[in-house]
Amino acid sequence: DSGVTQTPKHLITATGQRVTLRCSPRSGDLSVYWYQQSLDQGLQFLIQYYNGEERAKGNILERFSAQQFPDLHSELNLSSLELGDSALYFCASSVEGLAEDTQYFGPGTRLTVL
Amino acid sequence: QKEVEQDPGPLSVPEGAIVSLNCTYSNSAFQYFMWYRQYSRKGPELLMYTYSSGNKEDGRFTAQVDKSSKYISLFIRDSQPSDSATYLCAMRNYGQNFVFGPGTRLSVLP
Numbered sequence: 001d002s003g004v005t006q007t008p009k010h011l012i013t014a015t016g017q018r019v020t021l022r023c024s025p026r027s028g029d030l031s032v033y034w035y036q037q038s039l040d041q042g043l044q045f046l047i048q049y050y051n052g053e054e055r056a057k058g059n060i061l062e063r064f065s066a067q068q069f070p071d072l073h074s075e076l077n078l079s080s081l082e083l084g085d086s087a088l089y090f091c092a093s094s095v096e097g098l099a100e101d102t103q104y105f106g107p108g109t110r111l112t113v114l
Numbered sequence: 115q116k117e118v119e120q121d122p123g124p125l126s127v128p129e130g131a132i133v134s135l136n137c138t139y140s141n142s143a144f145q146y147f148m149w150y151r152q153y154s155r156k157g158p159e160l161l162m163y164t165y166s167s168g169n170k171e172d173g174r175f176t177a178q179v180d181k182s183s184k185y186i187s188l189f190i191r192d193s194q195p196s197d198s199a200t201y202l203c204a205m206r207n208y209g210q211n212f213v214f215g216p217g218t219r220l221s222v223l224p
């Protein structure tokens with residue numbers, strides 16, 4: 001158990017809908033990362049937050065947005081969902097969000113878009 | 115050409131074998147190199163972390179980084195069935211995004 005929690009574990013929804021994925025980092029970690037893992041694309045970095053501020057942005061679509069709250073939990077919002085958004089979404093956390101920090105991954109949320 | 119290439123496998127070896135997993139990359143700015151292990155339906159877990167070129171050993175695992183060749187390796191000695199998983203290489207330069215390889219699926223047969 002990495003100490004990172006993600007809810008829900010599974011999510012099934014329809015095209016065009018909007019969903020919110022939630023992540024709670026390990027106690028003491030200030031930085032949160034979001035990743036998307038699909039069979040054809042592998043593990044793709046989406047976005048990183050540090051203490052409430054966006055720090056780095058990866059391959060995140062405009063239909064997706066994220067934020068980190070004052071209590072350090074983070075939410076990833078996915079809107080206008082398409083079939084291709086079906087994937088595993090992982091959250092990870094690290095102490096200070098530096099490149100040399102160890103990232104601890106949560107168990108993931110499996111999103112299925114029908 | 116993808117930024118990070120990795121042999122997708124699957125790779126099957128008998129228990130006790132030495133396993134060699136490799137990644138090549140194109141961005142010479144990468145400074146931080148990592149290997150993650152991912153069991154089916156679980157999140158990746160960090161196995162090894164190396165800064166710049168060199169070797170690092172931790173128990174049965176050895177990570178090597180050759181920046182001149184843009185090539186990194188993970189060696190697993192005395193492989194066990196519990197090592198059966200997907201292994202992902204990852205790399206980053208300070209301030210830039212993490213880039214992961216597509217992963218190599220390893221099966222260690224008892």
